[in-house]
Amino acid sequence: MRLGEPARRAAAALGGEVEVRIREDEVVETDARRVERILANLVTKTHRHGAPPVLLEVDGAAVRVSDHGPGFPDGLLAEGPRRVRTGRGSGARDWASA
Numbered sequence: 001m002r003l004g005e006p007a008r009r010a011a012a013a014l015g016g017e018v019e020v021r022i023r024e025d026e027v028v029e030t031d032a033r034r035v036e037r038i039l040a041n042l043v044t045k046t047h048r049h050g051a052p053p054v055l056l057e058v059d060g061a062a063v064r065v066s067d068h069g070p071g072f073p074d075g076l077l078a079e080g081p082r083r084v085r086t087g088r089g090s091g092a093r094d095w096a097s098a
Contacts, residue, residue: 001032003058010039011056014047023059039063 004025011018028035039056042065046054050067057064 001030001035002027003035003061003063006032006036006039007056007058007063009036010043013040014043017047017052018043018054018056021055021057023057025058026060028061 002025004020004022007022008020011020042063043054043056046065046067046069050069052068054065054067057066
């Protein structure tokens with residue numbers, strides 16, 4: 001699959017509020033359904049937590065999403081994400097925090 005088309009669909013789902021730039025539309029071997037879901041999640045979260053303008057860029061096999069929001073807190077950038085424990089008992093899971 002080529003990454004350009006799912007990138008365009010993910011952006012279109014937000015009503016045109018995301019600019020899409022295709023520098024190189026490379027064919028990649030991957031699970032197309034998962035790529036669609038990942039791109040939709042990235043664009044949705046960037047739109048929700050960032051600030052316009054939002055840019056989705058495809059450059060070969062790389063995809064970049066950028067915005068003009070405040071970014072990550074300095075502490076997170078300095079120390080990296082930490083694992084957190086959720087739930088109690090045998091059903092507890094580890095999740096990476098953001």
